[in-house]
Amino acid sequence: MDGEILQLSGPAGAVIVAHRPESSTTSLVATYARGFGHDPADTPGVAHLHEHLYLATLRSVMTAPIVAHAQTHADTMKISATVLTEASSDLVAALTTASQLLAAGRIDDDVRLRECRAIDVELSEWFGNPLLVTGHKLAALATQRHQLARFDECRIGGSSAITAQDLRAHAARHEAIYPERLVIVGSRPAEEWLPVADTLRAPSFAPDPTTNAPAEEPATPRSDLSGSDTRVYVGIPLQPGTPGNAEAAQLAAQILLHERGPLAEVGKRVGARFRGGSVVPGAGRVVVTGSWLVEDARQREAIGIAMSQHSGQAAPALIATQAAALPERRSAAVTNPATLAATVDAWQSGYGIDPTATSTPCADMIDRCVRTGWNQAVLVGAKPARSGPF
Known part of the structure; x- marks a missing residue:
């Protein structure tokens, strides 16, 4: 650049x-x-x-x-x-x-x-x-x-x-x-x-201090949200810690959503089809969301059990493939000022790619990011006893 x-x-x-x-x-x-x-x-x-x-x-x-x-x-x-x-x-x-x-x-x-x-x-x-x-x-x-x-x-x-x-x-x-x-x-x-x-x-x-809005209520976790009758949803927070590790978090998100990734493996294990998902950015982190299509209550419960038993480990070949695609994505990010601005901002916020980097995150860092997020996963729509962080 x-x-x-x-x-x-x-x-x-x-x-x-x-x-x-x-x-x-x-x-x-x-x-x-x-x-x-x-x-x-x-x-x-x-x-x-x-x-x-x-x-x-x-x-x-x-x-x-x-x-x-x-x-x-x-x-x-x-x-x-x-x-x-x-x-x-x-x-x-x-x-x-x-x-x-x-x-x-x-x-x-x-x-x-x-x-x-x-x-x-x-x-x-x-x-x-x-x-x-x-x-x-x-x-x-x-x-x-x-x-x-x-x-x-x-x-x-x-x-x-x-x-x-x-x-x-x-x-x-x-x-x-x-x-x-x-x-x-x-x-x-x-x-x-x-x-x-x-x-x-x-x-x-x-600003007039009398116009300030009421104090925000303290943040508390919620785990009482019901899912669809035909789907089980998952949310996995990936927190890179520093902007320098943001690329590892983004690669981890792509691996989690991959058709051969850990979430798809959970679906195959219980006979439920993984439908993919999306990435929701937050402050200094990114939340991977996805869903499985289930047929009955047995499969919904099985998803929760499979998630708790799975290590979240991704195939080394899948990590290598995603990392190898980084140079092309960096090149695409600097094609015009608008895309470059968005890329730089995303990277500095902790969930994007670094358009100036010349190396890729090591496989261990990406794998660690996947596993750490996996341990903090939240399920919605599975058996209530297994909804919430494991």
């Missing part, structure tokens, strides 16, 4: 700059510590609505053409945006302005209700997908954030009950105003972004 990656320390987070001299655009990924798991108990869905309104506000304050999207996860909200290089400073300024406008409560009711309707459409699609809903619940179990399991309580039409005051209280929290991580990829040298580390998080206003 051309250029270099520098991490600039800031008062509340980090600014990561990937200098690509030949780039004609500037891309950024801002990560805020405000996801579904941070929703107050009395306003489930407020983080999702904040995400929608943040993106709408960002677009309204930008005068230059911008390609942007936002997404909320278990613990974080991410804003990704790309502009032509000459508008890069305006983009960072707009990022700060959007947060301040929301925290100050300057929210147009028509825009709020419009985004509520958009969320209702999303939720109607989500609740038609049991695997996706259960994936969110499993992420709550694995990260021990019970609030995330409440996300399904933001039912169709429920988002319109979130008031402008609720949004202001949510947006005025420090973690919702200033990003904990900002990744910038563009042609400007890294040193030109040095002031960002200081100024981006220096508030030009003081």
Whole structure:
């Protein structure tokens, strides 16, 4: 990759700059510590609505053409945006302005209700997908954030009950105003972004403390979630510990979901078909979710027994195959600033690939990551006595 990656320390987070001299655009990924798991108990869905309104506000304050999207996860909200290089400073300024406008409560009711309707459409699609809903619940179990399991309580039409005051209280929290991580990829040298580390998080206003949302309830594990009659679901948290070990965690996730991986072996052992799954990112970890298609109660119980008896060990050949594909994936990650920004941010968050690395994680590290996560697996839909961490 051309250029270099520098991490600039800031008062509340980090600014990561990937200098690509030949780039004609500037891309950024801002990560805020405000996801579904941070929703107050009395306003489930407020983080999702904040995400929608943040993106709408960002677009309204930008005068230059911008390609942007936002997404909320278990613990974080991410804003990704790309502009032509000459508008890069305006983009960072707009990022700060959007947060301040929301925290100050300057929210147009028509825009709020419009985004509520958009969320209702999303939720109607989500609740038609049991695997996706259960994936969110499993992420709550694995990260021990019970609030995330409440996300399904933001039912169709429920988002319109979130008031402008609720949004202001949510947006005025420090973690919702200033990003904990900002990744910038563009042609400007890294040193030109040095002031960002200081100024981006220096508030030009003081949020009214009376608008703060109620204190969050203490995080407690949940294991009372029922599964589908025809499926058993699993959630496996992989915590790499450091960004340098993030590649090992990602390879471990792919191995767990592989058709010849440990989860598929469990299915073969009891005669239940492994249907694959997905990867749910969290703060400093990744949760692998998957499911088996079962025929009766006997198979559901057998899945729990097989999971507890299996070591989680992956075939060495499977690990080697996944590791061998890393160079191609790194090459694909630097094809344009937007994908590079997302890759760098994912790696720094602890669940992606390092686009600058020249070596691959050792097999022992990948295998250890699989086994450690396996021991912390959570089952939903198996015999109740075997649901929860083993």
